Amino acid sequence: MAAGASAAAVDVRNLTQVFDDPVVGSKVTALTRISFQVQEGEFVSLLGPSGCGKSTLLNLIAGFLEPTSGSVLVYGKAVRGPGPERGVCFQEPALFPWLRVMDNVLFGPQAQGRSTRTTEALELLRRVGLQEFENHYPHQLSGGMKQRVAIARLLINDPQILLMDEPFGALDALTRLQIQEYLLTIHQEFRKTVVFVTHDIDEAVYTSDRILVMSARPGRIEREITVAEARPRRREFLTTQAFLDYKKQALAVLWGDKSAMPAA
Ligand code: ADP
Numbered sequence: 001m002a003a004g005a006s007a008a009a010v011d012v013r014n015l016t017q018v019f020d021d022p023v024v025g026s027k028v029t030a031l032t033r034i035s036f037q038v039q040e041g042e043f044v045s046l047l048g049p050s051g052c053g054k055s056t057l058l059n060l061i062a063g064f065l066e067p068t069s070g071s072v073l074v075y076g077k078a079v080r081g082p083g084p085e086r087g088v089c090f091q092e093p094a095l096f097p098w099l100r101v102m103d104n105v106l107f108g109p110q111a112q113g114r115s116t117r118t119t120e121a122l123e124l125l126r127r128v129g130l131q132e133f134e135n136h137y138p139h140q141l142s143g144g145m146k147q148r149v150a151i152a153r154l155l156i157n158d159p160q161i162l163l164m165d166e167p168f169g170a171l172d173a174l175t176r177l178q179i180q181e182y183l184l185t186i187h188q189e190f191r192k193t194v195v196f197v198t199h200d201i202d203e204a205v206y207t208s209d210r211i212l213v214m215s216a217r218p219g220r221i222e223r224e225i226t227v228a229e230a231r232p233r234r235r236e237f238l239t240t241q242a243f244l245d246y247k248k249q250a251l252a253v254l255w256g257d258k259s260a261m262p263a264a
């Protein structure tokens with residue numbers, strides 16, 4: 001497909017990733033023949049157990065890794081490395097401890113010699129509920145607040161696609177729920193495309209339009225689950241029968257219980 005408005009935001013084509021394992025002295029097939037597309041504005045989760053290749057897949061989309069075979073296209077163009085249209089966020093927020101919250105958020109634009117965008121940074125901090133904290137240092141913040149600073153820092157560069165690798169994995173359940181809500185609001189109001197790695201089934205069902213359920217050794221996409229729940233998503237969704245049904249579908253795939261899955 002030629003580059004253009006009609007191209008998918010992310011198009012993963014027959015991706016296989018093989019690593020050398022220096023410990024065992026052999027090769028590890030981390031991913032095998034992975035293909036999927038993410039459309040502009042979609043929220044897609046990669047859900048699977050530890051070691052199934054989620055981070056590898058996200059790093060390939062981010063352009064941090066070169067595929068062994070296959071390709072990744074972003075808006076119809078082959079990925080050759082990282083790019084400004086893709087913003088990446090990891091489990092550890094990795095803020096600069098010697099910089100105040102505001103300067104952490106402004107670090108990217110300043111490093112690129114762009115003018116100081118304090119008003120914009122303040123607005124983003126407000127959007128993640130940190131309007132009172134711009135002069136605090138990271139060590140004065142809770143884990144959830146740090147991750148919200150990391151999200152504001154990501155958004156100030158205005159990437160169209162957010163690539164997030166278990167960003168809330170280290171947070172307690174209630175903090176996680178709150179920050180998921182911030183992310184859902186941002187996804188909707190800023191019209192971002194999100195590729196979200198998680199091993200948390202509830203998180204995947206609550207946030208996603210589609211869940212790609214993966215299995216390990218070698219990593220592959222076992223099943224795609226479409227979560228046909230309207231947006232904005234409400235907390236009440238978490239306790240509905242529909243939510244439980246989606247969760248059951250995902251669990252059946254993860255447990256390898258083929259009989260419990262609906263027909264493909
Ligand atoms: P996940 O994020 O789902 O936990 P990863 O993508 O981190 O899984 O890893 C998938 C598999 O690939 C694992 O078996 C892991 O040991 C292996 N792997 C990942 N990165 C490397 C690497 N740089 N070198 C060797 N093996 C790797």
Ligand code: MG
Binds near residue numbers: 054055056
């Ligand atoms: Mg990982």
